[in-house]
Every structure is written in C-alpha cells, then in structure tokens.
Amino acid sequence: MIQHAASTSHIAIPTLTTPRFVMRPLRRTDAAALLPTLGEEAQCRYLSRPAFASQEELWNWLADPDWNGRTWIAEDADGTVVGRFVAVPDEPEGVEEIGYITCAEWQGSGVARECSAALIAYLFDTEGARRLVAEVDIENLPSVRLLERLGFARTALHPAHEETHKGVCDIAFYALDRDRYRAERELDTHD
Template sequence: MIPSVPTLHSERFRLRPLVRDDARALFPTLGDPQQCLYLTRPAFGSEEELWGWLAEPGWNGRTWIAEDGEGEVVARVVAVPTDDPEVEEIGYITCAHRQGEGIARECTAALLAYLLGEEGKREVIAEVDAENIASIRLLDRLGFHRSALHIAFEETHKGVCDVAIYTLSRER
C-alpha cells in the first residue's frame, strides 16, 4: 500500500498531492527537451501523455506539487520506496520559468524533514545522471554524499549515462 501524501509546508511553499490540472502547469517544463535532458525518458509530446505518466496507476511513488503563495505550481518532488522499507528515493524538478530561486532546495528540504522525521526513514537516496551538475550541487547543499558511481549504467534518450547515487542518513 502506498502511504498518503500529506500537505507539507516550507517557508514559501505549500506541497500538496497531485491533481489533474498539474499536467498543464508542468507541461512547459516537461515538454521541453532541454529541461528533460537528464530524465530517463525524452520530453513529453502532450499534456495527455504527461498526465498518463504522472498518474500512472502502477507507479508506487508519491508526488507532491509545490505551489507558491499565489497558488502557482513551481515544482514537483517525489518519494519512491526502495526494497528497504527504511530507505526512500527522492526526485525533484522546478518549473523552468522559476529555476534559480532556491525552490528545489527549499521544497526538497521540506520533503526530507518529513521523510526522515515524521516517517522515520533511516536514509534517503537520490539517483542522478552524473552529468547533471545542478542536481549534484543541490544534493551536496542538502547534506547528501555520493555513495556510488555506476559507469555506463543506463541507456536513455540521450545515450549511455553514468549514474551517481547520493545518500543522506538520518544519523548524519
């Protein structure tokens, strides 16, 4: 059973469960090939295709949509269970027109506080394309450390990629 998606808050943002209209707000970012360079799949061709992916019934992860004080969707953060019930994997993307405002850091920090605090997870991991410097810098700022580097690990729409695993433990 997938745990619930409670509403979370950071200083500037409300993180709430996904709704159908979020595909419209996220499509300008997730429909842009440059913004999707480090995803494991290419950019989405339509809002309908994006919604099918966001709301995939077989996916066992959870999505939070971050809204600013005006109700504008600014980011998506996710938590996905691993084989170990005490370890969760996270992911994040900020809407293209709001990048550079510290949104990913603030919203991911709120998610981490929830996962490590309220849910009592022992560890949180992030899997990142080794060329995604912006994401790696964010993980470093949040206190993660690189725990593994898998060379030529995954083939995506941009070719064969090295993948780095970053870890944040509750004890650190």
C-alpha cells in the same frame, strides 16, 4: 533516476509547507502547469525519457497506477505550480528515493532546495525513514550540487549505467542517513 512519475500509492500524501511554498498532492490540472517544462527537450535532458508531447501523455505518466511512489506539487502563495517532488520506497525497508524537478521559470531561485529540505525533514522526522537515496546523471551539475548542499554524500559512481533518450549515462548514487542528518541539524542549531 526515477523511472516513473506518479502519485498513486496508497499512502496518504500530507500537505507540507515551507516559508515560500505549499507542497500538496498531485491534481489532474498539474499536467497543464508542468507541460511547459516537461514538454521541452532541454528541460528533460536528465529525465529517463524524452519530453512529453501533450498534457494527456504527461498525465498518464504522472498518474501511472503501477508506480509506487508519491508526488508533491509545490506551489507559491498565488497557486502557481513551481515544481514536483517525489518519494519512492526502496529496498530495504526504511529507505526512500527522492526526486525533484523545478519548473523552468523558477530554476535557480531556491525552489528545489527549500522544498527538498521540507520533504527530507518529513520523511525522516514524521515517517521515520532511516535513509534517503538519489540517483543523478553526473552531467546534471545543478542536481549534484543540490544533493551535496542538502547533506547527501556520493556513495557510488556507475559509468555507462543507464541508457536513456540521450544515450548512455554515467550515474552517481547519493545517500543521506537519518543519524547524519540529525547530527548535522543539531550542529546547525548550535552555531
């Protein structure tokens, strides 16, 4: 689980596009758009921290200057914020951890799958990442299903691995290697 949520790394954050969304760098006004989701305990159940109490608190988390990840904010054609997607450099070099959250009113509409697929393609095809990883609370079944639909495979299960605001959590680790991603994509184009 990604611990911080900023977009302040020194690496440029390009705009990515999908059929329905534009994924752009974080702006201060995004705190107001994300607060209705990240301000609700039920929506933050699988986050590493409890819900946010204010836009200022959320902005301070989103813009934490000590965090080395990058944030993309997805918005629809009307400019409505629909979700947040992140990539965080991991060890060893060439490995990135991804994360995502869909705004409550957009959950179940394919936002996470569409935007995560665009981020995965960008990280592999443009940046040359060799492996992507993700950590997920095993109780977060929608996230587990999403990772598996995106081609990630579970690499480890760590019982009682992390303590969060909801208690001790069992965490599953998932990974997707560039070669496997490209091979599966090649198969999809020949079907």
